[in-house]
Amino acid sequence: MRHILLHADFREGFVEMLPACAALTPFGVVTGVGAAAAGADFSGAMGMSAIIFSGAAQILASQLLASGAPVAVVILTCAVAGLRFLMYSAAMAPYLKPLPPRWQNTLAFLLTDQAFAASIRRFNAKDDPHGGALHFLGGGIAMWGMWQITNAIGYFAGNLIPPAWSLDFAVPLCFVALVAPLLRDVPLVVAALVGGIAVFALDGMPMKLNLIVAGVLGIVAGMLTDLARERWTAR
Amino acid sequence: MDGALRLWTVILAVGAINYASRLSFIAFFARRSMPPLLARALKYVPVAMLTALVVPMLVVPMSLPAAPGINPRIVAAIVAAAVAFVTRGTLKTIGAGMATLWLLRWLAG
Numbered sequence: 210m211r212h213i214l215l216h217a218d219f220r221e222g223f224v225e226m227l228p229a230c231a232a233l234t235p236f237g238v239v240t241g242v243g244a245a246a247a248g249a250d251f252s253g254a255m256g257m258s259a260i261i262f263s264g265a266a267q268i269l270a271s272q273l274l275a276s277g278a279p280v281a282v283v284i285l286t287c288a289v290a291g292l293r294f295l296m297y298s299a300a301m302a303p304y305l306k307p308l309p310p311r312w313q314n315t316l317a318f319l320l321t322d323q324a325f326a327a328s329i330r331r332f333n334a335k336d337d338p339h340g341g342a343l344h345f346l347g348g349g350i351a352m353w354g355m356w357q358i359t360n361a362i363g364y365f366a367g368n369l370i371p372p373a374w375s376l377d378f379a380v381p382l383c384f385v386a387l388v389a390p391l392l393r394d395v396p397l398v399v400a401a402l403v404g405g406i407a408v409f410a411l412d413g414m415p416m417k418l419n420l421i422v423a424g425v426l427g428i429v430a431g432m433l434t435d436l437a438r439e440r441w442t443a444r
Numbered sequence: 445m446d447g448a449l450r451l452w453t454v455i456l457a458v459g460a461i462n463y464a465s466r467l468s469f470i471a472f473f474a475r476r477s478m479p480p481l482l483a484r485a486l487k488y489v490p491v492a493m494l495t496a497l498v499v500p501m502l503v504v505p506m507s508l509p510a511a512p513g514i515n516p517r518i519v520a521a522i523v524a525a526a527v528a529f530v531t532r533g534t535l536k537t538i539g540a541g542m543a544t545l546w547l548l549r550w551l552a553g
Contacts, residue, residue: 232534235534235535235538236534239538248447249451250448253448253451253452253455256451256452256455257451257455260455260456260459261455261458261459261462262459262462263462265490265493265494265497266458266462268497269497270451270454270455270458272497272501274447274450274451274454280450280453280454280457283454283458284453284454284457284458284461287454287458287461287462288458288461288462288465289489289493290489290493290494290497291458291461291462291465292465292486292489293486293489293490294462294465294466294468295465295468295469295478295482295486296478296483296486296487296489297466298465298466298467298468298469298470299468299469299477299478299483301469301470302469302470302474305470306474310471313467313470313471314467314471316470317463317466317467317470317471318463318466320466374546375542375545375546378517378520378541378542378545379538379541379542380501381498381501381502381517381521382520382521382524382537382538382541382542383534383537383538384494384495384497384498385498385521385524385525385528385537385541386524386528386533386534386537386538387490387494387534388490388491388494388495388498388528389524389525389526389528389529389537390528390529390532391490391491392491392529396488397487397488397491400488400491400492400495401491401492401495402495403492404491404492404493404495404496404499405495405496405498405499407496408495408496408499408500409499409500409503412500419496420496420497420500423492423496424489424492424493424496425492426492427488427491427492427493427495427496428485428488428489428492428493429485430488430492431487431488431491431492432481432484432485432487432488435484435487435488436484
């Protein structure tokens with residue numbers, strides 16, 4: 210273990226991830242605030258950040274559980290939100306292929322949007338799968354550690370700061386910050402509009418099923434718009 | 445089921461499913477490439493799911509008595525979305541949204 214932590218590639222990956230960790234601080238804090246607002250206890254909030262390790266899924270889980278949705282619906286909704294990991298997994302797979310399964314299984318757990326971006330750069334820069342794996346491990350551990358710290362800070366802030374400040378409003382704002390900059394392409398705008406309108410229109414659905422149905426409708430609408438545009442421009 | 449049991453069932457199940465998604469093409473389907481249609485669909489997962497997640501938080505305010513006529517949360521979210529679209533900055537977006545919400549509530553007395 211010690212020889213891994215002292216390795217230059219590991220430390221390089223760790224240090225290179227720190228700016229991305231800093232940029233992710235608001236999201237981590239807000240995720241902790243969301244857990245506190247939903248009434249989770251401290252061990253539950255930290256269990257989510259340590260094991261689920263995905264802001265969107267953690268906030269969905271907190272919100273849906275607090276609203277009394279059945280456990281199966283909560284799990285299914287979080288699973289759909291987590292489908293984007295398939296995309297990163299597919300993109301990462303060729304680089305991890307030369308590594309032993311033990312490494313593949315470890316690195317897969319640490320696969321996040323940020324770790325993905327940083328390690329793809331490194332794997333492309335040098336033809337050295339083992340150095341790249343150590344670099345990925347360093348960055349992934351930095352991100353995981355930072356996620357636990359920021360989630361804990363958010364959990365305490367959410368419980369300490371008076372409700373009159375409406376700190377819970379920072380939760381949707383954080384998602385607005387993630388989504389709004391993406392809306393520069395027509396199919397993505399359609400996906401967001403359909404998802405947003407459908408969740409409101411289907412509010413009467415039982416067991417909070419409107420969330421998952423709206424999400425899937427948005428995905429399909431975006432994809433159809435994309436395909437239609439491709440047809441149109443191909444003519 | 446009591447609250448803690450519900451929460452931990454979700455933590456373990458979602459943790460396992462997320463891990464399986466992360467591991468999917470690295471381990472289970474290592475010999476296959478991603479079907480093009482699936483790749484196309486996955487592009488729309490974040491915007492569709494996150495927008496569906498945000499809208500109920502704005503329309504059904506949990507801790508705020510709605511001002512007559514306008515919902516301050518929706519106005520604040522629109523301001524925040526404009527800031528996010530232009531600056532792409534998370535802190536600026538949260539700052540603009542919170543400031544707008546506090547201002548509107550102060551104006552409403």
